[in-house]
Structures are given as C-alpha cells and as structure tokens.
Amino acid sequence: MDMPAPDPRILARKAHVAARLRAALDGARVIDAPQDVIAYECDALSAYACPPLAVVLPETTAQVAAAMRVCHEEGVPVVPRGSGTSLVGGALPTADAVVIGLSAMTAVLETDFDNRFIRVQAGRTNLSVTGAIEAQGFFYAPDPSSQLACAIGGNIAMNSGGAHCLKYGVTVNNLLGVTLVLADGTVVEIGGPWMDAPGIDLLPVICGSEGQFGIVTEAVLRIVPRPEGARPVLVAFDSAEAAGATVSAIIRAGLLPVAVEYMDRPCIRACEAHARAGYPDCEAMLIIEVEGAEPEIAAQIAAIRAIAARHAPLEFREARDADEAARIWLGRKAAFGAMGRIADYICLDGVIPVSALPQVLARTAQLAAEYGLEVANVFHAGDGNLHPLILFNANDPDDLHRAEALGADILRLCVEAGGCLTGEHGVGVEKRDLMEVQFAPADLEAQMRVKDVFDPHWRLNPAKVFPLHLSAARRGAA
C-alpha cells in the first residue's frame, strides 16, 4: 500500500502551522510534540501508521472552521478523526497532514421525543447517543460492534451498519441532518428534523464520504421507539448450504427478523475457547433475533422453527429468559476479540446476494487452502454482508502479504457474485487499490467529481478511497 510522499515545504513550516492553529483555536488543544502525535498515527488498521504533522481537538464548530481555514490558507492536508476505530485506515494520517479530531465534541444539543430526533456533536460515541434517550424508551438504531468507542461523525463518514440494520437500516437511513465544515472553513447546514430534502439531497453523499467532503460537527439523528421485547434463537447446522438456504427461506416467507448472524466452525471454536457461551460445535450456526410484543415473538419463532426444520438443523435453541438471550449473543459479540487472541487477522467486509452464500463460502474455503491460510467467518447473513477473518502472523511480513492477497481474491469473488467490496467498513486505504475491480473508469470519474465539488483542492483525506494513479492529477493540482 502506497501513500503519497509528504510535501517537504509543509514539513518545513510545521512550527508556523502549529502556531497559527494555536492562535486560531483560542484555547482548544493543539498537539505537535512528536511523542504526543504518535497517539494519532493509526486507526484500528494498525498495520499502517504514520505520525501526523499536528493534531487539533476543537470543542466547537467555530473552532473546527477556524482550524480548517488555517489549513486551507497554508495548503495543508486535513485528516478528520472520530475515535480511530476504522478498520480500513480511513483515519491514517500522512506526515504533512493535520488531524482534526472530534473527541472533545461530545455534547447532546437537543432531544425531541415528539419529533423523534436527537441533535448531538459528532464526537459523541454511538452507544452514548442511545444512552441519552433510553430512559424515555427510544434508541438510535445503527449499532456497529464498535459502538462503545466509535463516534457518530465516524459512523456518518463510513455509513456504518450493525447487526440490527436488517430491520432498521444503516446510518444513511437514520440521518436527518448535519452541520458540515468544508475544506475552506465554510459552515453549511444540510437537512434538519424533517423527513426529506426540497430537491437534490446531499446527505447520502456526505454519509459514506470517508472524511473526504468535509468535517461533520453536528448531526440530527432519527430515534426510534424501543420494541416491547426481543428474543434470539440459535440454530446449528452441519453445512453452510443448509444454513444459507434457511436464511433465504426465512426472508422469502415474509418474516423480517431484526438480525440474522452467521458463524462458522473455526469462529465458533474460537468464541467457545474465549467466551464460553455454550455454543454447539457445528459447521454453521445462525443467531436470529425477532422482536415485538410477546405473542408476536412467539409466532415468529414458531415460523422460523418450522422453516429451519426443513433444513435438518442439529439444534434449535430458543432463549427462555434474558440470561439465556445474553448467552446466545455473548459469543457473537466477543467474536472479533476471541479471534484476536488466536492470531492476528484481517477482517474483510464484502457483500454478496444472499442467494450466493453457499457458493461463495465454499470458494472462500478453497482459496484459503490454496494460500495455506485459515479463514473464519462471522457475518450479517440477512443482508449478505460477509466478514471473513483471515488469520495470519503479523511478525512475518510474508504472511501479511499472503493474507492481503487472499483478501483481495475473496473480495474479487464477492464482486463477481454480484456483490461489492465493502458493506459497512468503507474503502479507506485498505480497499483503495481494488476499486477498479468493481468500477469502470467513468464510474470512478463521476465519484471524483463529487469530491471536486466539496473539496476543490483535494485537501481532505486526499489519498483515500480512489486509486492513487486516478487521483494523481487532482491531488497534484492542489
């Protein structure tokens, strides 16, 4: 993975840039000591790291705008940052870039239960948004597994999803408005607590823009009433085919579970060793959660049981109380941590049509064998969003390269099956050089034109998302 060489003229002006930021920021933190900027050298894709020129941690939209204006005038690239949990290097700096971090902007600005929205500063964590409204019986629906740490601004930049988005949608479906600071420091309000845009709707391109279009400082989010109840079931199968066919049949039957999660044997074993959730040792396992009033839950589970029965399940386990429900989710929620104890891993995020599940899983296993690597699968099956985890040894550079090559092959497979490279983690630097697998030149050109509109000088997160050779002229002109 290449990053553009830092601009030596900017590196030479470091002290001047930091001084201007301090003057403009009026008390908010500016970090430029080499031993301190290290903390911002990477996100959760820690294989790639680079300390930035400086870091600023503004407390208000006006301060973000002031910092952006300084960077604009000085011609310095900016890397927006939330909590740094990106799995794709979205928040990876370059040595000549200023990181603008939102970690000091965590306030709840407004809660409105009659109009069903909350307005927050974008550095607030996902889980604490729900925390601010749950006493009134509401929640914020998108629930990435990283929700304890990740920030709403990062969620918006990545259009993050979670286990429950099968029913409630991903971030873009739950976002009503943003305050956006553009690269030159202009502040724009887009959308608001009403349900649609008067004409061209900019929210969908801001959502998922990976820090390339502006810095989101405030967000208006849709909140939804908590269901009366929810209950998971666990269904074990002796083949991926049976599990995949069950998922399709459930959806086909008109049932709409809130979540359908899939784990394969390597993943189940790792979770058992780590979390001891009491999972069966089987080839494939589904966790299916339904919600509603008690009789409706019972009726849905009965229907799911009948469908699963046609696919020879090894076990059908229904949670009888809150404790059993928690145990069913326990292993799934611990899956990434558990895998991390066994080995280093790369987490992929490809998406396929649900109907292609068995073929793609079989071919993934073949590819893994060819590369001599182990792959564990844990993913959102209801919407075909795969998370193959490729296990490798990070101390062995050759192992990393093989793991990356296998990852690229698996993602190509997803695209060939009618799917895409990423369903929720984003492109960042990790999948940047694979974009041409999915898109023709004209497709990428059209996308880059949107960046031209928001960031004409290509200063915001400039080396992400688009293959460097395609963005070179635009970045060079900056």
Added chain:
Amino acid sequence: MIAPVDEGELAVLVAGADGPLRVRGGGSHGIGGPGEPISTARLSGITLYEPGALTMVARAGTPLAEIEAALAAEGQYLPWEPPDLRALTGATGAPTIGGVFATNTSGPRRVVAGAARDFLLGVRFIDGRGAVVRNGGRVMKNVTGVDLTRLMAGAYGTLGILTEVSFKVLPRPEAARTLALRGLDAAQAVAVMARALGSPHGVTGAAFLPERAEMLLRLEGPEAALPARVGKLAALIGPLTEAACDWAAIRDGRALAGAGDVWRLSLTPIASPAVVARLPDGARWFMDWGGGRLWVAAAPGSDLRAALGPIPGHATRITGTGGTRFHPEPPGVAALTHALREKFDPRGLFNPGMFD
C-alpha cells in the same frame, strides 16, 4: 419527442445533443422546463427479481404498475408507497419506476419505513457528457465509494438520466386496520400522533383530516397480532374506533383535487399546527406523517411560501404557477448543488431551470 430504444442509443443522443433536453418518464405529463422531450418509455422491463433476496432490478422506463403487479404476485410491495399524483395534475401518462426514484416521492408509510431513496440500491445513468455511469449494486449493504445512487433520488433528472434502477422490496403485511379518533383540533391531533408514532405498536400511517376533525392511525402486521396492538394503542391514547380509510387517497392528496394550487410541505411534525394557523384564508389542508407532511391547496397563482414566511422545513408546489416549484435552498447548500449540476451536466442539458 425522442424515445431511444436502449441505453446505448440514449448515450449517443445525449453526447450529440445541442440544446436542452426535457427528461420524461413513461409519457406522463412530466415536469421540467424547455427543451426537446426525451422519454425513457422504451427502456422498459424488469431485468431481475429475486423475491428470496428482496431485490428487483428494472429499466427506468418500466411502468410502476408493471412493477407493482410483479411484486403483488409474490406477496411483496414497495414499502414507501409511491404516490400517484395524476388526480391533482390532470396528467394521463403512466408513472415509471425511474420517475418515482427521480422525484423521491413517498407516501404515508414513509414516516416509519423510509423514503424511496432509502430503498434504492443501485443505478445506471447517462451523465451530461453522454457517459454511462454505474453506481451501487443489487446488494442490501454497500459503502463502496461515493453514493451517487441516492444522490440521484430527488435530483429530478438534473444530474443524469436513469436507465436502470435496483431496489429493495419487502413482504407485504398480512393485514391492516385503521383507527380513528374524532373531535380533535390540529394541535391535539399532532400530539396524539406523536405519542402513537413514538410507541412500539407498529403504526404505519398517521393522518389528520380537519374537515372531519378526524385523526387516523394505520396498524399493519400479522392478522393475529393486530387486536392486541389495537388494545395497547387505545390504552395509550384514548377511545379509538375502527374506521374505513382509503390510504391511497391520502397518499395521492386526492382530497385537494380541484381545490386550488396544491403544495406539499415537509415540516418538523409538532410545528405543523403553527404553520396551519398562518395559512391564507380559504386554504384547504390535511396532514400526513404525523404532521410532518402538510398538504395545502391555496388560491390559484398565489405564492404560499411567501404568505407563510419562514417555516421549519420546506414547501414544494405540485400544481399551479405561484412562486418557484421548489423551495429555495440555503445559500451554502445551493452553491454545492449548483456545482454538482455543473459537474454532472456541464452543458446544462437536463431540465434546465428545474430548481430555479
């Protein structure tokens, strides 16, 4: 009118165009300014339908009716209830799926299910240079690159001509019930609707018809589940009676046909009664989306927007001539959308003047 037979011919036509084009769906009286009408009528047909994956792909000129019939045969539907505004506009053509997404129009269920754009998964379109652009796909989750797909929803053809759309569909609920509460004024009605929509009982429609002082709630779901939900709602908000209601008429704004120029407002729901209080004398109105959508018929040729002054939301004129059709955007947003149109359509071919 030109009606290219396929995407390739359309691309060539756009590349070679030397004047404005008025982009039209399936021959219905399309909105749009001057220029040679260019129709997607012959880009028609469902190209893929996988009921088990809840996805459909169709060429943009496919009549909405054809799509809805194919879905109905499998017990599925378009959850956002695309409106049919012909009763208001007097148009006769058949709406197309491309037109539905280009206008991002949604009906009563939008308040819980999401808008048309929330169901759009992928597009193919011709940009203003005549290039074919593909974005999104046919899978449920996709964050690969910039989301041009949903950007096209609500762009009214100004950023490109859609040639194919793929979208998510859902199983049709087994049963529906409408419950009415009568004798309310507007402020009481929005308060009750807010309580109903903020409850977990699955309300999928919330309207207020002032001429009958009647608030209507729709519940949808499995037949067996509805009686219990009706009971819980009544316990929450008061003595509800079952009523007959034509939600399609609410969806289409039919109560206002012939009553004047029709406007559709998007508002913060609770603020709706205050806007109603400022309506000009003689205006007729009703509410959908718990107050979040206000339909108004005002005197022909009048500018309702100017009469109301600032509102928490925006107003679109559906029929008539007073004021601009679309709500002026705040200056910062307008600069961005203008720049987008210039990038996607540098010669200003597509529906010039649409948003002016």
